[in-house]
Amino acid sequence: MSKAPRGPRKPATRGPWSTEEDAKLTNHIAKHGLGRWSDIPRLAGIERGGKSCRLRWLNYLRPDLKRAALSQEEEDLIIQLHSIIGNSWTLIAACLPGRTDNGVKNFWNASIKHKLRRRGIDPDTHEPVVDEGSRNGDAQYILPSHLEAGSNACSHGALTLPDSITRYVDTDPLQLQHGVVLVQPAVSSSSTVGSDPSGSGSDTGEQWNNLVDGSQLFDLTESSTTTTTKSGTTNHACSIADWKLVGAAPRVP
DNA sequence: AATTTGACCAACCGCCTTGCT
DNA sequence: AAGCAAGGCGGTTGGTCAAAT
Structure with missing residues (x-):
């Protein structure tokens, strides 16, 4: 500069x-x-x-901006991504073509936050608000509305996760330990935020698309194996068949 | 009809990171 | 290596408008 x-x-x-x-x-x-x-x-x-x-x-x-209201699918994706990566609005917006970080942030603060509170979900932690009356043992995770509770929407097969994987561990209301993986694109330092992360056509891009598709949020209770390549890159290989969805939240009325 | 409330949006602020000199 | 400016990002504020009271 x-x-x-x-x-x-x-x-x-x-x-x-x-x-x-x-x-x-x-x-x-x-x-x-x-x-x-x-x-x-x-x-x-x-x-x-x-x-x-x-x-x-x-x-x-910007000419590529979407001015229309966010769809239910976009809202679901925002909730899902927020539960994993928190207030990283730029990252979340990058998964929503034509949407801005400011727009997503505004929508979160103005709309989704209130909806989650009405559903008894803490919007910051995505966990049920501690309230004896609402604790009935049901799973309260916020997953995309098109995923039914207990379904397994993933296809079987092995998926190799690159070093850029971020793993978060959480505890559910039933005290079940589970992990959630977010596959992040291998973004070079010169890339601009908002560019299509799958544009390279790399394996990482395909995994990113799978996440954007909203169908791959898995229980990672099963252990993964870790390997290190010659170049020093660490890969975490997991069998998708071992992963299970942990539950689904009711749709917003 | 007037006021209140809530949703939505645009813009600014302050902090942090990056990269040049 | 240090200082500085630019760029990027999340948090916050304030305005507008429509619906509800």
Whole structure:
């Protein structure tokens, strides 16, 4: 990153963007592409900070944005991913084409959080709120609505998980230890957030797609075997046939 | 009709990371 | 290696609008 020359700066405009500002930014990017955000306000003739321009572009003006309300499937996926990776909105949004981290975050805070609370689920931990009246022993995990409780939606076969695997261990209301795996794409440092992680066509990409498909959240109680390749890469090999879904939550009424 | 409440969205803030000088 | 600026990200705030009271 090269340093921009320092000099007196006009105070940046704040507040809502005007249609004129939107047009200037859109036209500039259409003509010149994305350059340094700090230069764009000056080049485009906008009295805003580079940060503000970046945010406006990413969250509102980008042509590939979906403006429609989130579907039930998207909502299910957000809940599932949040239960695994928490408030990593950028990662979650990367699984929802056309959605922004800000949009997902807003939807979570404004809508899903309240729905989960009404269902007696703590939105932070995804566990039942401790309330004697609601503890009836049923599984309370939030899984995609299209997965029925006790079903095994996965196909049999072996899946080799790359080093980028993240494993989380949780305890369910019945004190059953289980693990949940999230297969993360092998994203190079130069990749941009929001790009299609499966674009490389690599094995990792295929696994990522399986996760995005919303059909692979498994009980990992069964042990996995760990191998290390010549290059030092660690692989965790598990037999999918050994994994079971741990339960499903009722749909939002 | 006026007020309140809730949902949704846009924007800003502050902190952290990255990369250049 | 240190300092600095830019970029990225999650948290938060504030505005708007529609439905409910």
